[in-house]
Amino acid sequence: MLRLIRTDSDNKDFRQLIVLLDQDLKKRDGDEHSFFAQFNKIDNISHVIVAYKENIPVGCGAIKAYTPGIAEIKRMFVSEQHRGQGIAGLVLQELENWAAELGYSSCILETGLKQTPAIRLYQKSSYAVIPNYGQYAGVESSVCMQKDLKTASEA
Numbered sequence: 001m002l003r004l005i006r007t008d009s010d011n012k013d014f015r016q017l018i019v020l021l022d023q024d025l026k027k028r029d030g031d032e033h034s035f036f037a038q039f040n041k042i043d044n045i046s047h048v049i050v051a052y053k054e055n056i057p058v059g060c061g062a063i064k065a066y067t068p069g070i071a072e073i074k075r076m077f078v079s080e081q082h083r084g085q086g087i088a089g090l091v092l093q094e095l096e097n098w099a100a101e102l103g104y105s106s107c108i109l110e111t112g113l114k115q116t117p118a119i120r121l122y123q124k125s126s127y128a129v130i131p132n133y134g135q136y137a138g139v140e141s142s143v144c145m146q147k148d149l150k151t152a153s154e155a
Helices: 012-037 087-101 116-124 149-154
Strands: 002-007 047-053 056-067 070-078 106-112 128-130 142-148
Touching: 002 087, 012 047, 012 056, 012 070, 047 070, 047 087, 056 087, 070 087, 087 106, 087 116, 087 149, 106 116, 106 149, 116 142, 142 149
Parallel strands: 070 106
Antiparallel strands: 002 047, 047 056, 056 070, 106 142, 128 142
16 A cells, blocks of 8 residues: 655655665766756755655655745655556645645646656646746756646646
């Protein structure tokens, strides 16, 4: 059975999963890893989801305020041996629910062109590609996406 908990970035299981995420991204991003790593600090994140399967932490994600009405999805990860089981979609859905409860009207995110499974997940979850925002503007290997939470909840 999968259990999702709401916590913050001080959670030790979240921090352990982030170590695995960063190792995975370093392999995928290659020479570009250090550029992206600077935007992925986890100190003082107040809204973190950790997914547990049989009390083992298997996935995570977080939201941070981007603007007053927009939350940014950060640090999405599922451990390699637990991928393909729908865990990432459930974590993402819970992050969106939490963002809506906090009064955000939409979520944005950035992922990399090399992250094809992530892109598929976000497309399947009704995210649309948008122009690269903020620090990702002009970065050719970035894909930025957005989802309107009000439309999604009314559907």
